[in-house]
Amino acid sequence: MIPQPVSITRNDGFFHLNPAVPLDADPGSEGVATWLRNALRCPLPPGRGGVTLRVDPSKPIEGYALTCAPASLEITGGSAAGVFRGAQTLRQLLPPAALRRAGAVDWNVPAVTITDQPRFAWRGVMLDVARHFMPVADVLRFLDLAAFHKLNVLHLHLTDDQGWRVEIPGWPRLTSVGAWRPSSMLGARVHARDDGRPHGGFYTTDDLREIVAYAASLHMTVVPEVDMPGHMQAAVAAYPELGNGFRGGVRTTWGISSHVLNLGDEAMAFCRAVLDHVCDVFPSELIGIGGDECPPDEWEGLGLSGAQPWFTAQMAEHLASRGRRLYGWDEILTGGAPPGAVVAAWRGPRPTTVAARLGHDVVSCPDIAVYLDYRQSDDPGEPTPVGTLLTLEDVYRFQPVPPGLTPEEAAHVLGGQANVWTEHMENARRVDYMTYPRLCALAEAVWDPPGRSYESFMTRLPEHLSRLDALGVNYRPLTGPRPWDARPDAPGNPQTLPGRLAQLAEMTANLPKTD
Structure with a gap:
């Protein structure tokens, strides 16, 4: 990934991302949820048990943590901007074909634990x-x-x-x-x-x-x-x-x-x-x-x-x-x-x-x-x-x-x-x-x-x-x-x-x- 995350650990397995996966967005991260659905060309219906977007003000304002496991994928940011930076990292975890505007939405996201934040504002x-x-x-x-x-x-x-x-x-x-x-x-x-x-x-x-x-x-x-x-x-x-x-x-x-x-x-x-x-x-x-x-x-x-x-x-x-x-x-x-x-x-x-x-x-x-x-x-x-x-x-x-x-x-x-x-x-x-x-x-x-x-x-x-x-x-x-x-x-x-x-x-x- 570019830029390289500050910390990344590869775990076992994959999270299967497809149009039926639900997305649960915290108050404050709804805009990122809308952007992510459009960027992934994927409806990600509202609900729990799939992708989760969270805001945690204790984190650096543009910092984020991305935790991907076979059963769930969560992005927690210090603000909506932090959640958005984590969502961009998610796009880079997907195959390049996911960045195109055509093709089936059926991707495996590698299980990882990422902690990241920028050096400069x-x-x-x-x-x-x-x-x-x-x-x-x-x-x-x-x-x-x-x-x-x-x-x-x-x-x-x-x-x-x-x-x-x-x-x-x-x-x-x-x-x-x-x-x-x-x-x-x-x-x-x-x-x-x-x-x-x-x-x-x-x-x-x-x-x-x-x-x-x-x-x-x-x-x-x-x-x-x-x-x-x-x-x-x-x-x-x-x-x-x-x-x-x-x-x-x-x-x-x-x-x-x-x-x-x-x-x-x-x-x-x-x-x-x-x-x-x-x-x-x-x-x-x-x-x-x-x-x-x-x-x-x-x-x-x-x-x-x-x-x-x-x-x-x-x-x-x-x-x-x-x-x-x-x-x-x-x-x-x-x-x-x-x-x-x-x-x-x-x-x-x-x-x-x-x-x-x-x-x-x-x-x-x-x-x-x-x-x-x-x-x-x-x-x-x-x-x-x-x-x-x-x-x-x-x-x-x-x-x-x-x-x-x-x-x-x-x-x-x-x-x-x-x-x-x-x-x-x-x-x-x-x-x-x-x-x-x-x-x-x-x-x-x-x-x-x-x-x-x-x-x-x-x-x-x-x-x-x-x-x-x-x-x-x-x-x-x-x-x-x-x-x-x-x-x-x-x-x-x-x-x-x-x-x-x-x-x-x-x-x-x-x-x-x-x-």
């Missing part, structure tokens, strides 16, 4: 739907696969220079103009190739409510991100009065736009209106504002300095008035992150250490360990190879808590997440290839204790890949890319690790000193 994956839009059905499938691996957070990157994907009442041009671009780059931007094909799309409020509700049924939280005050060219293209004199369209090239928001009253009111709507749609305590890669050139041309920390503080104050906390990339540490802000530490391992030592809660997601757009091997058949080499083993060996932190500092590390940036992933099939099985490795890295074994993982992975086959996942084969995975029309731009480390050292030189 935040086990996430970020999905960028701004660079390439992903239809609602694909997002729901992405959630299903993440939940199957016991991840519990989807960080949804909704806006960027290349597209605005969320409708905001009173601002119709954000989606009529900002959600569309006339073309996209083919491959890394150093090659300056263009596909000449229009691209776009956006989520209505009802779409987003559906995504949130579906995630909740999987005991996952959707943390939205609307990037500001940088990465805003799509918004400024729609409403030029929000910018600093830019008159142009949605960005068609990858990289960072220098066209950022102005900080006048109208732009600030716009940002508050956006965050208000996002708060109305997403119940997450954390609301992402990005805050990364914001060139100050336009502000400096107007004689403004120190503008971004002021802006971040204003947004944090507004979110606090809504009972929410600001979530931003580690650039918000420069100049002082607002009290209560949560940091997504991406520029190598150092920002996690800095944030934790400053007393900020932090999600560890260093690019050189968990950026799943980075190439998976040096095979010339890898599609659009960019970034540093990030193998399956590299992701597995990710440690969210950097060495050198005291126990008090380490407690600020909420967990870790993988980031799926989609400049070079134009559809769900490409996302599958770049994400799996590396996300399987990430799932185990954020669930299991530090002593986990890559060798054990690799003995379990082939059987797990048969589950991904049953689920229709276009994962990268362990033997390497297939001929049709290549993208000769979209060349990449690989980077060496020493070169990237040198860049990261320069990029983080202005972080607060904590040594």
Whole structure:
């Protein structure tokens, strides 16, 4: 199983699961019972003497115990979320055919005793739907696969220079103009190739409510991100009065736009209106504002300095008035992150250490360990190879808590997440290839204790890949890319690790000193 349970004991015999087996659900676990019936394609009529779902608040909130004997199968969780994690383990105890949507429901579940709980409270994956839009059905499938691996957070990157994907009442041009671009780059931007094909799309409020509700049924939280005050060219293209004199369209090239928001009253009111709507749609305590890669050139041309920390503080104050906390990339540490802000530490391992030592809660997601757009091997058949080499083993060996932190500092590390940036992933099939099985490795890295074994993982992975086959996942084969995975029309731009480390050292030189 992946992630591997903390404790598992194989016993004698099997439990026979078929449509006549009754299911007894405790108050609080009824939603899991409904989900399980649907997932197993099995009616499991109400009653005792078969499958039992129980909530025991004395257990860790996402912890569970699964006890399977020839006469009964019981899952007890510390909450409904714990029961749900145990139900996902039950799915992995079944043959891969049980994950398909057809076939007879007549399976033997091996008799086992499992005790399990996650190491980290935040086990996430970020999905960028701004660079390439992903239809609602694909997002729901992405959630299903993440939940199957016991991840519990989807960080949804909704806006960027290349597209605005969320409708905001009173601002119709954000989606009529900002959600569309006339073309996209083919491959890394150093090659300056263009596909000449229009691209776009956006989520209505009802779409987003559906995504949130579906995630909740999987005991996952959707943390939205609307990037500001940088990465805003799509918004400024729609409403030029929000910018600093830019008159142009949605960005068609990858990289960072220098066209950022102005900080006048109208732009600030716009940002508050956006965050208000996002708060109305997403119940997450954390609301992402990005805050990364914001060139100050336009502000400096107007004689403004120190503008971004002021802006971040204003947004944090507004979110606090809504009972929410600001979530931003580690650039918000420069100049002082607002009290209560949560940091997504991406520029190598150092920002996690800095944030934790400053007393900020932090999600560890260093690019050189968990950026799943980075190439998976040096095979010339890898599609659009960019970034540093990030193998399956590299992701597995990710440690969210950097060495050198005291126990008090380490407690600020909420967990870790993988980031799926989609400049070079134009559809769900490409996302599958770049994400799996590396996300399987990430799932185990954020669930299991530090002593986990890559060798054990690799003995379990082939059987797990048969589950991904049953689920229709276009994962990268362990033997390497297939001929049709290549993208000769979209060349990449690989980077060496020493070169990237040198860049990261320069990029983080202005972080607060904590040594």
